[in-house]
Amino acid sequence: MSRxxxxxxxxxxxxxxxxxxxxxxxxxxNPGPLVVQVFDDxxxxxxxxRVKCVGPGGKEFVGLTDVFGEAKWPGLAKxxxxxxxxxxxxxxxxPQEGYATVIARKPATWxxxxxxxxxxxxxxxxPKGAVRAALAVRAVCDGGDTWEARAGxxxxxxxxxxxxxxxxxxxxxxPELPRTAPGPVTDSKLSCDxxxxxxxxxxxxxxxxxxxxxxxxxxxAQARPPPEPDSx
Numbered sequence: 490m491s492r493x494x495x496x497x498x499x500x501x502x503x504x505x506x507x508x509x510x511x512x513x514x515x516x517x518x519n520p521g522p523l524v525v526q527v528f529d530d531x532x533x534x535x536x537x538x539r540v541k542c543v544g545p546g547g548k549e550f551v552g553l554t555d556v557f558g559e560a561k562w563p564g565l566a567k568x569x570x571x572x573x574x575x576x577x578x579x580x581x582x583x584p585q586e587g588y589a590t591v592i593a594r595k596p597a598t599w600x601x602x603x604x605x606x607x608x609x610x611x612x613x614x615x616p617k618g619a620v621r622a623a624l625a626v627r628a629v630c631d632g633g634d635t636w637e638a639r640a641g642x643x644x645x646x647x648x649x650x651x652x653x654x655x656x657x658x659x660x661x662x663x664p665e666l667p668r669t670a671p672g673p674v675t676d677s678k679l680s681c682d683x684x685x686x687x688x689x690x691x692x693x694x695x696x697x698x699x700x701x702x703x704x705x706x707x708x709x710a711q712a713r714p715p716p717e718p719d720s721x
Contacts, residue, residue, distance in 0.1 A: 520591050522563040524598045527554050527574050529605045530694060534558025535576050538601075542572040544591075567591050574601035578673055579650035581606055581634050607692025609649040609659050609700050613640040616706040622713045625664035626702065629677050630657035637664065638671035639714075647671075653694045660686035661702055664714045684708055 527538040540560040541551045545568035552560040570591060575584040582603050589597040611626045623639040628649040634657075638647040651657045660679035666672060679686050685702040692698045704712065 520565060520567050520593060521595045521597060522561050523550075523565050523570055523572075523589060523591055524596050525554070525560045525572050525574060525589075526598065526600045527558045527560075527576065528600065528602050530602060531605070532602075535580075535603065537577050539575045540572060542570050544568065544570050565591050567593070570597065572599050576603045579606055579636070580604075581650070581652040581655075604653060605695040607651045607653045607655075607694070607696050607698065609651055609657070609687075609690060609692070609698050611638075611640065611647045611649055611659055611700045611702065613645040613647070613661065614701065614703045615645055616704065616709050619706055619709045620713070622709075623668055624704075624709070624712050625662050625666075625714060626659060627662045627674065627679065628657045628659050629679050630655040633677045635674045635677050636672065637662070637666050637674045639664065639668045651690075651692055653692055653696070656689050656691050658686050658689055659700045659702070660684055661704055661708065661712045663712060668714075684712060 523542060525540045527535040529535055535558050536554055536556055538554040540554060543549050544566050546566060550562050554560050568591060570589050573584045573586050576582055580603050585601040587599040589599040591597045609628055613624055621642050623642050625637055625639055626647050627635060627637040628651050629635050630651055632655060634652050634655060636649045638649055640647040649659060658679060660681055661684040665674040665676055685704050685708060687700045690698045
C-alpha cells in the first residue's frame with residue numbers, strides 16, 4: 490500500500506492537469522506567422538522582392554522573398570502590421586503597401602501583385618572579321634527609365650527589361666555597368682548619331698519585342714569595352 494495520503498495524491502494529480510491545461514492554453518495563444526507573398530500578374534512568385542513590415546510597437550522587420558515569393562516571420566507581436574513590398578528593379582514599379590493582422594495560431598497573410606515588365610530581345614550582329622566582345626546595349630525609355638546589359642560573346646544576344654507601355658529605344662553604348670550586373674544606369678542617353686539604335690519600341694505586359702543592331706566595323710571597335718578583371 491502507498492504511504493502517500495490519498496488527499497496528497499489527488500492534489501498532485503490535479504496540479505498536473507492544471508499545468509497541462511495552462512501549457513495548452515499558452516500554446517493556443519502563440520501568435521501565428523506573418524507572411525507576405527509577392528507574385529506577378531500570372532501568379533508566378535517574385536524572388537528577391539524587398540519586404541518591410543512595421544508592427545504595433547514600431548518594431549521593423551526587413552527581408553527578401555524566397556523562391557516561393559514569400560517573406561515570413563514567426564512569433565511576432567499580435568496586432569496590425571503595415572507591410573511594404575518592392576519588386577526587383579526590372580519591374581520598374583513603386584512599392585505597394587498593405588496590412589495584415591497577427592492573431593493566435595493562424596498565419597496573417599498579405600499578398601502583393603505586380604504586373605510583369607516588357608522585354609527587348611536584342612541581337613547585336615558582329616561585323617565580319619571583328620574581334621568577339623561582350624558589347625553593352627541599353628534601353629532608354631520615356632520618363633528616364635533605363636536598362637543595360639551585355640550581349641553574349643558567342644551569340645551576341647541580350648535581354649533588356651523595359652516598363653510595359655513605355656516608348657523606348659535600344660542602342661549600342663559604352664558600358665556603365667559590369668558585365669555580370671545588368672540593371673538600370675544613371676546615364677539615360679543614347680548616341681544614335683555615332684552608334685546603331687533601334688526605332689522606337691513598346692511592349693505590353695509580359696510581351697517580348699525583338700531588336701537587331703548592325704554596327705559597322707568602326708562602331709563595333711568603338712563600342713568594345715575595356716578588359717575587365719575576372720570575378721573572384
